[in-house]
Amino acid sequence: MTRLVTRIVVVxxxxxxxxxxxxxxxxxxxxxxxxxxxxxxxxxxxxxRGWQPDAIYTSNLSRCIDTGTAIExxxxxxxxxxxxxxxxxYGQWQGLTHDRVESLWPGPARMWFSxxxxxxxxxxxxxxxxxxxxxxxxxxVLLKHAGQTVVxxxxxxxxxxxxxxxxxxSLSHYWQLxxxxxxxxxxxFEDDSFVxxxxxxxxxxxxx
Amino acid sequence: MPAFTLEILMxxxxxxxxxxxxxxxxxxxxxxxxxxxxxxVVGRAAVPSGASTGIHEAVELRDAEPRRYDGKGVKxxxxxxxxxxxxxxxxxxxxxxxxxxALLIALDGTPNKSRxxxxxxxxxxxxxxRAAAAAAGLPLFSTLSASHAPRMPVPMFNILNGGVxxxxxxxxxxxxxxxPVGAPxxxxxxxxxxxxxxRLRTIxxxxxYNTAVGDEGGFAPILKRNAEAVELILEAIEKAGYRxxxxxxxxxxxxxxxxxxxxxxxxxxxxRKVDAAGLVDLYEGWIERYxxxxxxxxxxxxxxxxxxxxxxxxxxxxxxxxxxxxxxxVKRIERGIQEDVANAVLIKPNQIGTLTxxxxxxxxxxxxxxxxxxxxxxxxTVDSFIADMTVGFGTGHxxxxxxxxxxxxxxxxxxxxxxxAMGRDASxxxxxxxxxx
Numbered sequence: 001m002t003r004l005v006t007r008i009v010v011v012x013x014x015x016x017x018x019x020x021x022x023x024x025x026x027x028x029x030x031x032x033x034x035x036x037x038x039x040x041x042x043x044x045x046x047x048x049r050g051w052q053p054d055a056i057y058t059s060n061l062s063r064c065i066d067t068g069t070a071i072e073x074x075x076x077x078x079x080x081x082x083x084x085x086x087x088x089x090y091g092q093w094q095g096l097t098h099d100r101v102e103s104l105w106p107g108p109a110r111m112w113f114s115x116x117x118x119x120x121x122x123x124x125x126x127x128x129x130x131x132x133x134x135x136x137x138x139x140x141v142l143l144k145h146a147g148q149t150v151v152x153x154x155x156x157x158x159x160x161x162x163x164x165x166x167x168x169x170s171l172s173h174y175w176q177l178x179x180x181x182x183x184x185x186x187x188x189f190e191d192d193s194f195v196x197x198x199x200x201x202x203x204x205x206x207x208x
Numbered sequence: 209m210p211a212f213t214l215e216i217l218m219x220x221x222x223x224x225x226x227x228x229x230x231x232x233x234x235x236x237x238x239x240x241x242x243x244x245x246x247x248x249v250v251g252r253a254a255v256p257s258g259a260s261t262g263i264h265e266a267v268e269l270r271d272a273e274p275r276r277y278d279g280k281g282v283k284x285x286x287x288x289x290x291x292x293x294x295x296x297x298x299x300x301x302x303x304x305x306x307x308x309x310a311l312l313i314a315l316d317g318t319p320n321k322s323r324x325x326x327x328x329x330x331x332x333x334x335x336x337x338r339a340a341a342a343a344a345g346l347p348l349f350s351t352l353s354a355s356h357a358p359r360m361p362v363p364m365f366n367i368l369n370g371g372v373x374x375x376x377x378x379x380x381x382x383x384x385x386x387x388p389v390g391a392p393x394x395x396x397x398x399x400x401x402x403x404x405x406x407r408l409r410t411i412x413x414x415x416x417y418n419t420a421v422g423d424e425g426g427f428a429p430i431l432k433r434n435a436e437a438v439e440l441i442l443e444a445i446e447k448a449g450y451r452x453x454x455x456x457x458x459x460x461x462x463x464x465x466x467x468x469x470x471x472x473x474x475x476x477x478x479x480r481k482v483d484a485a486g487l488v489d490l491y492e493g494w495i496e497r498y499x500x501x502x503x504x505x506x507x508x509x510x511x512x513x514x515x516x517x518x519x520x521x522x523x524x525x526x527x528x529x530x531x532x533x534x535x536x537x538v539k540r541i542e543r544g545i546q547e548d549v550a551n552a553v554l555i556k557p558n559q560i561g562t563l564t565x566x567x568x569x570x571x572x573x574x575x576x577x578x579x580x581x582x583x584x585x586x587x588x589t590v591d592s593f594i595a596d597m598t599v600g601f602g603t604g605h606x607x608x609x610x611x612x613x614x615x616x617x618x619x620x621x622x623x624x625x626x627x628x629a630m631g632r633d634a635s636x637x638x639x640x641x642x643x644x645x
Contacts, residue, residue, distance in 0.1 A: 058209070060211060065209055068209070079209055080209060080210045080211065080212055081209055081210065081211035082212055082213070082214070083211070083212070083213040083214075084214050136214050137214065140214055140218060142345075143344070144345055146345055
């Protein structure tokens with residue numbers, strides 16, 4: 001069979017108010033800040049310079065939808081919401097600051113920051129559950145967009161899990177990958193394996 | 209921004225079906241069907257139509273309304289798809305081809321698809337298969353499988369026409385085909401065929417014959433004798449630089465039901481009538497003289513006794529293919545196997561009406577050690593479903609006209625695309641295409 005290269009450009013949404021102090025945002029709505037909007041425009045230009053995407057899929061949260069819309073404007077590729085790209089469900093932690101969670105759930109919080117693959121978030125998702133979602137998205141992309149270029153606009157959590165899976169690393173390495181707002185990651189799928197082309201690239205955000 | 213979940217984007221259930229009346233290559237109406245799945249993919253198929261049709265074929269529903277297309281309209285078949293069939297299959301899983309086809313057969317309720325029309329039923333059946341392949345992100349050929357491994361077929365180019373395809377103005381026999389068995393690949397086989405086709409045109413022109421092409425792209429000159437057709441083709445093969453018998457073998461489809469009258473075969477061009485044994489004498493002489501590997505419809509569709517005799521005399525030497533005799537129908541093929549009348553079957557999906565039944569016919573032939581040759585119809589569209597089906601079912605040979613006319617070459621072109629896509633996995637059937645010869 002002819003070898004097809006499927007290219008997956010994974011980006012994170014732009015800056016939102018509420019990043020500082022650190023907070024478990026998860027499925028809560030936090031719109032893009034002014035800075036986030038400028039970052040999204042810069043990201044759109046960066047994607048248009050580097051690729052000609054066939055499709056853009058974004059998480060169902062407005063910070064990703066708006067970031068994806070900026071990429072859609074810059075590239076002309078059609079953007080759609082794909083619910084499975086949603087941020088991790090933080091359950092009872094959602095919307096709370098890290099300090100607050102650490103004081104209310106010291107054991108599970110410690111586990112989350114030291115052994116995230118083992119952590120059980122009260123009422124929320126485990127990273128393993130996020131991985132199942134992410135793998136479904138990968139299966140979908142490789143099936144429907146074989147040989148094409150697809151942009152996925154996601155969150156810190158889903159992006160890290162996706163990249164770890166592509167690298168063949170366990171979820172215990174979750175904290176060892178950084179995902180800056182509006183960063184660019186790229187992986188290709190060829191000959192039945194993933195190759196990481198770039199991780200957390202942010203040069204396009206200089207001066208934004 | 210449109211919003212989806214993977215449950216929707218991966219859902220192969222049928223959302224809706226829409227049929228329309230389009231034209232075939234002869235300017236007659238035919239049925240085209242679009243099947244849309246919940247996941248958004250659309251499978252489309254258009255139904256072909258035969259000129260020389262066996263009386264036992266599934267029924268192609270025509271409107272018989274004289275003011276539209278001389279009665280050949282297919283609005284009723286289209287209405288059956290858009291009404292009853294669309295309602296029945298909505299929500300059904302397109303990957304369940306057997307289930308969908310069983311539903312279509314039950315919905316029609318007749319043994320020969322005469323209520324809905326085989327043209328309505330087949331359009332849906334094939335479009336469902338296309339949609340299911342698209343939903344799985346797979347090329348169609350890879351989703352169509354039988355007990356024989358997939359392989360690239362030998363193209364059986366029908367380059368010289370007579371019989372009803374030439375309005376009985378030329379040879380009595382309908383099709384004279386060349387098969388490039390010595391080519392290393394399918395694409396090279398196409399090149400051999402096209403070069404011989406062009407050489408034949410030059411020869412015909414030089415001899416003052418008409419070089420206009422018939423329905424299937426072959427030439428239809430008014431020749432003096434049936435054997436002259438074979439001799440002209442052999443000359444074209446040699447002048448193109450190929451060796452008859454090594455690089456190229458011949459196949460004949462006399463379509464003898466067309467000249468079978470009152471128990472005798474009427475060879476108009478030779479001014480004589482012969483019985484089955486007399487016609488087999490003629491074939492036997494030709495097989496001795498010419499590199500013929502395949503003889504299709506050598507005798508008429510209900511001349512079972514004649515076929516049995518022909519198989520005894522010729523069945524060890526050449527592939528004897530039944531078309532009008534079997535009409536891709538397992539009951540008739542079963543009888544053929546029991547009565548030992550042939551050693552191969554012609555496969556035309558529109559003779560039977562569903563993909564599942566077509567596959568069953570191929571499987572039955574394989575189980576009996578018979579060959580299976582896939583065929584187009586004389587009224588075609590650019591739909592190339594049979595190209596993928598031939599590879600998937602591994603039948604090893606197909607006939608889909610001359611290397612000319614868009615609706616014919618589209619099948620050959622699709623096969624070249626498949627061969628390219630398969631890369632080193634592609635295996636050209638070559639001489640192994642035939643059970644004999």
